[in-house]
Amino acid sequence: MSRIGRNALAIGLATGAYGVSFGVLSVESGLSLLQTVAMSLLVFTGATQFSVVATIAAGGGLPTALGNGLLLAARNTAYGFAMAPFLRGSLVRRLVGSQIVIDESTAMARSQDDARSARRALLLTGASVYVFWNAGTLLGALAGDAIGDPAAFGLDAMFPAAFLALLAPQLRQPGAPRAAVAGALIAALLVPFTPAGVPILAAALGVLAARP
């Protein structure tokens, strides 16, 4: 298996484990099996899905759940623009490709050295995460609470570690280290005061520090 394929598989397996957690929480929060599975297939952006079912479970209304969830999804807009150069082609290809524009696929694509590898990394990572996230969701929704805590397996550290590994090669671009630090600082300042999702979204302004 190619290096990109292996990396895509690894990150897919890790998201699959979280997909199981999502399936369990979603059914516990009162969504039906069909709604749970449909949400992973159609919404397909993990942090948003966890937030929506957690808000519902906590007794928050639907407008609150949707508002909080979409704040977390909003960063995908920035990723969409970052991925647009690798999602060219027919309208159908762009429409289908857009569904897999998320944290993991964007990070994997942007860590590649050339456009061809970036496109391959975007598609393979997106497809791998899509398959495992949805398989995990179904498994969790069917199995109920019989599954352990992802933190016990260190999976909660796996994602920031993966993003660190994928950010490192991007720091060779002029201005990129400044942009990365600025983004982290913006998020650090906002975390105590804003709803989840806002710190990462606002961090996009860190791109100005790079003076591109």
Next chain:
Amino acid sequence: MTWAALLVLAGCAYAMKAAGPLLLGDRELPPRWNRVLGLVAVPLFGALILVQTITDGNHYVIDSRLAGVAVAAFAVWRRAPFVAVVVAAAATAAGVHALSG
């Protein structure tokens, strides 16, 4: 959750993802624009790493994740392959999690 709310959520989430690919399309962009597009995700990843390592909701939390990410940083610096980096981070965090119970 109602089906209508679920479909609204899915539609909005999809529109956010698709805005870039649909608006930019097959257009060739000026080099400056390509530089901006190449950098726009960088500060988001910087933020994502910070948020996922030392925060939980609106709070700062130091736990097993930080140990895992510290080991990952060392592995990245030593140019370890991606899979080795994430496995080392997970193993470290799982170990610390078990010890700190």
